Amino acid sequence: MSIIVITILALCAIGVTAAIILFFVAQKFKVYEDPRIDEVEEALPAANCGGCGYPGCRGFAEALVKADNIDNFLCPVGGAPVMSHVGAILGHEVKAAEPTVAVLRCNGTCENRPKTNQYDGAPSCTIAASLYSGETGCQFGCLGLGECVDACNFDAMYMDKETGLPVIIEDKCVSCGACVKACPNHIIELRKKGPKSRRVFVSCVNKDKGAIAKKACDVACIGCGKCVKECPFDAITLENNLAYIDYNKCKLCRKCVIVCPTNAIHELNFPPRKEKPTEKPTAASVKPVAAPKAEVKAEEAPKIEPTANDDTTENK
Amino acid sequence: MLKTFSLGGIHPAENKLSASSAIQVLPIPETVSIPISQHIGAPATPVVKKNDEVKVGQLIAKSSGFVSANIHSSVSGTVFKVDDIMDASGFRRTSIIIKVDGDEWMETIDRSEDLVKEISAGKEEIIKKIAEAGIVGLGGATFPAHVKLSVPPGKTAEVLIINAVECEPYLTSDHRVMLEKGDEVLVGTQILMKALGVDRAIVGIENNKPDAIAHLTKLAGNYKGIEICPLKTQYPQGGEKQLISATIKREIPSGALPIEVGAVVQNVGTALAVYEAVQKNKPLFERVATITGKSLKNPSNWKFRIGTPVKDLIDAAGGLPEDTGKIVGGGPMMGKALTTVDVPLTKGSSGLLLLPREEAVRKESKPCIRCGKCVSVCPMGLEPFLLMVLADKKAYERLESDAVMDCIECGSCSFTCPANRPLLDYIRLGKGKVGQIMRSRK
Amino acid sequence: MNTKVLVAPSPHVHSGDSIQKNMYGVVFAMLPALVFSFVYFGMGAIIVTLTAVASCYLFEFLISKYLLKKVPTITDGSALITGILLAFNVPANLPIWIILIGALVAIGIGKMTFGGLGNNVFNPALVGRVFLLISFPVQMTSWPKPLGFDTAYFDAQTGATPLALIKEGLKKGEPLSQLMHDVPGNMDLLMGNMGGSMGEVAGIALLLGLAYMLFKKIITWHIPVAVLGTVAVFSGILHMSNPEAYAGPLFHILTGGLLLGAIFMATDYVTSPMSNKGMIIYGIGIGLLTVIIRVFGAYPEGVSFAILIMNAFVPLINVYVKPKRFGEKRK
Incomplete structure (x- = not known):
């Protein structure tokens, strides 16, 4: 009986210790990422075609978030609707580009x-x-x-x-x-x-x-x-x-x-x-x-x- | 055990059909088209215009840089026009088209057949004369000869190697030149030695030409410092790097020039042209080429004026055979397929090969079975199967690190591949792209 | 239309070598061993071979046509090789249904899953063989004795292979010198007078095949020599350290399908390294693993496993072992 109790307790203890260590490690090594990148990526068509000149939609999203002005950016797949959506997320005005x-x-x-x-x-x-x-x-x-x-x-x-x-x-x-x-x-x-x-x-x-x-x-x-x-x-x-x-x-x-x-x-x-x-x-x-x-x-x-x-x- | 190069190599069927046919002189055509870019480097600049009268040997396009070459009229007559025409490169390029009228040579050219052994010109003068005569490497690469002879500061030439290998199957023009113009070739070699300041020259000849070896060995006794070196028949021995490895057992490091190991290589045909330029004042406007093919009536060797249409050469050898599937300018391994018979023969035309359609058509490409035969035949120790995949996948960085630029485009890999894969096509593509990237980095 | 001239990049000629030529060359080299197996094992061998070859062809055809939806490439002869090698690797009295499973695994899992000829990582015949060995250990290890041409298929007398005899004996603690009396002599081993799988018994026929393939330049000497040399050296060292516990090098080379493996299976184009240096490393690996498995492992026989394990290392070898480049500085 006592063996079972000891086993359970020991495992719980290991679990708790590991959790605490993991928590601190996660805090310590946290990489800050602009949450808007995810949002923008969500708005993009996820075709990863590279037509925009960036390595995939994620790369494009990062570039968009970094940029002060997104007039020169265009997602050729999504076109104007997607760009205006992205503009809304980032708070930029977007002129409609001709398809x-x-x-x-x-x-x-x-x-x-x-x-x-x-x-x-x-x-x-x-x-x-x-x-x-x-x-x-x-x-x-x-x-x-x-x-x-x-x-x-x-x-x-x-x-x-x-x-x-x-x-x-x-x-x-x-x-x-x-x-x-x-x-x-x-x-x-x-x-x-x-x-x-x-x-x-x-x-x-x-x-x-x-x-x-x-x-x-x-x-x-x-x-x-x-x-x-x-x-x-x-x-x-x-x-x-x-x-x-x-x-x-x-x-x-x-x-x-x-x-x-x-x-x-x-x-x-x-x-x-x-x-x-x-x-x-x-x-x-x-x-x-x-x-x-x-x-x-x-x-x-x-x-x-x-x-x-x-x-x-x-x-x- | 005969000497040969260190790595790889193949032995394709030799098919030297025209080896016993003496050099004949091709009649001068009615019009010649002389491309202004017959060499590696910058195209020459035309110095004649429409309706100008020209003589044989007159300068018609001037070298436009250090790595470039003068171009001389091969006929006498009137310049008809300067226009873009299809040439042997497969592209439309500028050519000078001349209507022939008689055969009037420049007075400066010594037209006698006498052998002039005495070399009166000094080192600088020889190089200047070679440059003025527009001499390029006549083995097929057409690299301007005077550039190779100008040894860069800090380097010294120790030995001159004369490339008389003619490792390409079918071609026999160099072979005939050696048999018929042996003395001229050796005097030319001595001139080149003088220009380089070396006292040793090696003539590398493959042992499938025993008569040429015997003939030159006999003659070489009269010339100081020239050795005749018989080599085992193995393709691509005519490659500069391979020939140096075969004759003097030195390997040129990746990306370096032959002068790095103290050697300068010139083709046997170039040696003849050098003799004529320096001793006879004759610029390069004619050369010898082989016309050959299994179905051709009369495989033979001809001396032709540069700018003569390919068609004339074919007609002289008995006309285009019915079953012709491919017209190759040069040898079967590294030659260039021509699109029509109207293109002009140039300084680089060492031969013309008419392949029957059956033999010429490529077989279906199958998946790679990873047999490794391309690796074992590659004379540069590369991995063609890998380079092809990398080129197709546009992995240019890896192509560079896997030494794609070392490829000499000899075609041994494509020749050998049991799956008929177009290995060299893709490697050449990758080489071009990597070359662009490397240049843009500078 | 046919009068237009062709234009293509150089080279404009080809050696005329083809996949078929190489594949049928290998098949030709296997013929002596095949004939020996027919003579030794009679009807059984013929039935097993025909079943294996026919089923390999059938599975390759069906899979490439209906699953991969490609034009079947069965004419290239690779299925024929897989079929014969599979037959070579099983006892001559193996029930037909087991052979069918073996062929399905060999072609289906060993080859076509990876995309067909040229893409497989493991030697297909060995994948099939090892699958059968693990799944049907009883049937796969009851070896018929080579009794000369025999029309019987199922009721042939069975016996153990020399390697199995020794392994069993050593386990019981009998000294090797005693055991060696029970196994056939070297001459018998070379001529194939022993129990074993169909193709492995006749060493002399296999060597004949090797000579033919080397002569025809279908393979190079690197792999067979590296494998056999390593086995000879390694087992020789063991034998000298304790002659009572470890058999001699010649015995190791002539038994247990080592010749078959070294000559026909390790040299498979697709699953062996591309460069000569790589081939030697690969061969040494096979040799070492074979002796280790045979001497220290649970199975009496280790060539198949050794080759499969080294197959897995081939991509790695190809990446790290490069051929010597022209002009490369020698150290």
């Missing part, structure tokens, strides 16, 4: 951009890009090995087997920029999502001279400068034989889309144009390109429209 989305600036499908050789090395865009100019005559365009798709943490991209190009699923894209960093040719760009996801952009990054670019790819920007002249808002710049539309200045009037002789300028998610059948040939006839070719272009134009629509249907 952005990844945009592929290359339309060099197998059809538009015939292959001149066959890449047989390790399936990595970076390796191919450091080796040579790629499987086609265009040394700037998409290499089609899908490194961006591998980089995407949100299943927002896939390789289209028909075209050989990656496709961005707009609804899933959180604009974290992982694909932008992954692409060795810098084809993908984060652009303003635009009202109702309507966007106008040059779907080409070819800086070669017009003739070379056109030979390599039917839908390359040849740097003719027509769009620059046409744009009423000075939103288009031409540099190194390549047009670029500044999404902050673009008012989505779509005039550039019509004048582009190679259909390199894309419009997304717009309702179908009414006057298109009449306007397209007139625009085409202005071009110095031979007439039959222009007709081919006009026929091709509707082909691009459905792809744009496909994107939207996919999103829904």
Whole structure:
């Protein structure tokens, strides 16, 4: 009997002593952490994508709490709502940032951009890009090995087997920029999502001279400068034989889309144009390109429209 | 027991199909495209413009720094344009395109075939002449030759090593040069010795070229201080570090240059070019290359003018075989696959290999079975299997600590891997990234 | 489409070596031992081998197709090796259902759990074998005597292995010199005239396999030599210290599947170190552990355990034992 009592007492004594020691040790070695870090982390989407440039959501939360002004911080996944929530926690005013989305600036499908050789090395865009100019005559365009798709943490991209190009699923894209960093040719760009996801952009990054670019790819920007002249808002710049539309200045009037002789300028998610059948040939006839070719272009134009629509249907 | 290097190595099928074919002279084409970047280092600056008349051997692009090289016209005619064209590097780069008209040489060039043994030029003058002639390492690396000859202060050269190994399978241009231009090569070697101030030179030749060994050994008796050193046939013996290890049993520490162990290595073709530049005043505008391939009608060796399209060389050897799957500029181990036959031949073109499609296409990559064969063949004592994984996972710090920068890109690992893993592709990628990081740190 | 030229980074040629070539090379090297086992154990050996191989293939196929949802890679020959090695490691009269369990454990737990060929930490055949040894000790240690070709499967005469005989005898306090009369002589051991598992008995056939694999450069000498050398040295020291308590080195090498382990199982690509230095350390470890388990442990036989324990150290060896780098300063 006494053995049992002694055992119980001894164990209790050990327990109490250990508890006391632990208490003091915990006091002694306590690390102070701003409780707001936890709160902020709670508010973040916990995707740990690194799109903000910090190591995971916790790292971002620490940086946010430390910062005096969080205007320059943006969680690309959560966007404005999350940032305003974070601002509320930290007592900062937050301006609403425009949502952005990844945009592929290359339309060099197998059809538009015939292959001149066959890449047989390790399936990595970076390796191919450091080796040579790629499987086609265009040394700037998409290499089609899908490194961006591998980089995407949100299943927002896939390789289209028909075209050989990656496709961005707009609804899933959180604009974290992982694909932008992954692409060795810098084809993908984060652009303003635009009202109702309507966007106008040059779907080409070819800086070669017009003739070379056109030979390599039917839908390359040849740097003719027509769009620059046409744009009423000075939103288009031409540099190194390549047009670029500044999404902050673009008012989505779509005039550039019509004048582009190679259909390199894309419009997304717009309702179908009414006057298109009449306007397209007139625009085409202005071009110095031979007439039959222009007709081919006009026929091709509707082909691009459905792809744009496909994107939207996919999103829904 | 023949000498060879200390670690690893492989012995791929030699396939020296064109070894018995004497060097022929390739006809001058109608147009040549001479890239302004045919060497390691800064591209040269063009000094001619459209419609300029040029002669053979005239300077058309000037060296733009210490590590750079002059470029001379290989033909006489009119400059058609200076434009970006696809070259052997796989990228569109600036080239000087010249329409050929006749074959008028610069008057300064001594066109006679007589052997000039007497070396009248002094040390400084030799190096200056070599730099002016735009001579680069003709083994394939194309490192400007005068840079190697300018020994940095505090270091002394003890021995000159002539790389006559030609360890790449298929290639035979160096082999033929040794047989047909043996004396010129040895005089060139003596010039290089004089430029370096050394009294000993070793010519390393693999023993799969017994005729070249015998021929040069016989000739070397007439030249002071030149030894011919037969080596066991083993790839990559032509690598600078491997050749030094094989001939003088010294290992260059990681990240150091050969001069660290008192050696300077020059290719046998470079020695010939040096002879021509110093004794004959002839700049580097032509060289010898092998055109070869199992299906090719006539594997052979040709002396060509720089800037000649690859296509001309192929046509001269019997035309592009039907089954060609890959056109490789250089040897099969370290050469560069070309995208078209329109690219020009350059100073670095030591050969052209037409691989049948069946042989060229890579087999499917399987999971690593950890057999360790890549480790045992690596001549630098690295662990390719590990470096590949680290490069793929972007673990650049560990790549650096596992000495990825020591890799000489010989391809022994990829060649050996039973699982057909693209080891070198990824290692090269990692090497590039680590190199960037290291440079940005400075 | 096929007319386009290929472009890839160098090298542009390949040695032509492949996983299959290496795997089937190992299988070829195992053939002499297989033939010996058929001759010694008759029908039983054939049934056991066929069952083990077929079930290994089947399990690998099913697991990779339905669980991992990958394209099955059974043609690489690794399942064949696992099957034969598993058969080599069990008695020739083992009931079929036990072999099936062994194959399932070997492939399912030993290999596919880790992601298939190239990723497993432990030698699959040994995982299966040790699992069976622990789970079915009776069936796994009743060794049929090699009586020449015999069509009987279940009712074969059984007997203990030489190592077990000695272990039992020493436990009873009998002197070793007495016991050595009961076990076969060295020549018999080499030729396989002893009780034991299917593949371990014929030392001469195993050595033939080793010679073939070395000749074909499938393996290097480092592991087998390190294992056998260590066992010889360590057991030799023990034997010299007390010849009455510890058997001699030759006896240790020729018995208890040491040759089988050192030649075919310790040298498994996936579960052995990558560098030559590492291989030697790994081999020495196996040798030491084998003798320790045999002499001081409860089991008469220790090769399997020794190899499995050293398998666990392989990742560590790979991290800390690096090959000598070119240009590295020698001390």
